[in-house]
Amino acid sequence: MNSSETYLGKEDAPPGLKCLANGKVRDIYELDENRLLFVTTDRVSAFDVVMNEGIPNKGRVLTAISTWWFAATQDLVDNHLLSTSVDDVPGLDDAWRKKLEGRIMIVQRCVPMAVEWVVRGYVVGSGWKEYQKQGTISGIPQPAGLQQAQALPKAILTPSTKDDEHDKPITPEEAAEIVGQEVFDICETASLKLFQRGTDRLAELNILLADTKFEFGIRNGKVLLIDEVLTPDSSRFWPKDDYRVGISPPSYDKQILRDYLETLDWNKSYPAPDLDPQVLAKVGERYLEVQELITGMKPQQTK
Ligand SMILES: Nc1ncnc2c1ncn2[C@@H]1O[C@H](COP(=O)(O)OP(=O)(O)O)[C@@H](O)[C@H]1O
Ligand SMILES: [Mg+2]
Numbered sequence: 001m002n003s004s005e006t007y008l009g010k011e012d013a014p015p016g017l018k019c020l021a022n023g024k025v026r027d028i029y030e031l032d033e034n035r036l037l038f039v040t041t042d043r044v045s046a047f048d049v050v051m052n053e054g055i056p057n058k059g060r061v062l063t064a065i066s067t068w069w070f071a072a073t074q075d076l077v078d079n080h081l082l083s084t085s086v087d088d089v090p091g092l093d094d095a096w097r098k099k100l101e102g103r104i105m106i107v108q109r110c111v112p113m114a115v116e117w118v119v120r121g122y123v124v125g126s127g128w129k130e131y132q133k134q135g136t137i138s139g140i141p142q143p144a145g146l147q148q149a150q151a152l153p154k155a156i157l158t159p160s161t162k163d164d165e166h167d168k169p170i171t172p173e174e175a176a177e178i179v180g181q182e183v184f185d186i187c188e189t190a191s192l193k194l195f196q197r198g199t200d201r202l203a204e205l206n207i208l209l210a211d212t213k214f215e216f217g218i219r220n221g222k223v224l225l226i227d228e229v230l231t232p233d234s235s236r237f238w239p240k241d242d243y244r245v246g247i248s249p250p251s252y253d254k255q256i257l258r259d260y261l262e263t264l265d266w267n268k269s270y271p272a273p274d275l276d277p278q279v280l281a282k283v284g285e286r287y288l289e290v291q292e293l294i295t296g297m298k299p300q301q302t303k
Helices: 058-072 094-100 125-134 172-179 181-204 255-262 277-295
Strands: 018-022 026-030 035-040 043-046 049-054 081-083 104-108 115-122 151-157 207-219 222-226 235-239
Touching (some): 043 255, 058 277, 115 181
Antiparallel strands (some): 043 049, 207 222
């Protein structure tokens, strides 16, 4: 396999490294007691089910976008990123270097928190459902009369638990109980600042940041921004031109795949259905477009 092919990892692990976890999208290996090798594969999940096929280039796109944001936000909060160079991974032969190039991060090993830090700037998705029922989002009262996809008076933190199956929304108070008030305050402040930075940068590109999810970890008693940042997988990006209050605007993310899946006779649980290669290619193109837009750099698809 060369570097331009889809990489699904897991059963195809780099030699000599202990695998600590296989996430839906990422595989995590131990480098030493302080550092992890974080490999972003081309796996894609929709409705919390990982598909059997990958999206071409997806892992490299996500890595490039997160790397860009880590640099663009390090004045706001310290993050886990140490290096993106395959030269810093010991024991790789040329074939493995090619395969992993562009899709790895060497990161500081953290204790992840059991909370995901979701920030919302608009009332949509599960937030819209709750608002319609009881006028709140994550238990936080909102003004009456909001329409679907309308901007909130100000961005709000709507945390959820990090769960293997389905993430469950919790109130900020519940999040504070889980991580402790002091850590909560740090994560809340950082999440809102990061959201503002993302909103401002994306506005220049005619993209609205509807909502996004951050993760934080603890290293030597310090809170670090971990995982991925402001990618199409962790965020809802709306092209400004398609935005209308009252409808849920089409998103830049996996919407093409979700729409396609809705046309299939599939009950949204395992096993995943077989996917049309043309749809996969189209989603891959979309990811490349988003990368070029955000980072301002043409993606390197092949080496
Ligand atoms: N620096 C870090 N230290 C420890 N764990 C991390 C770090 N950064 C991210 N993680 C964890 O690695 C996993 C990333 O893999 P991913 O495929 O996104 O998993 P998930 O299926 O949970 O979304 C997440 O569970 C995340 O919490
Ligand atoms: Mg994840």
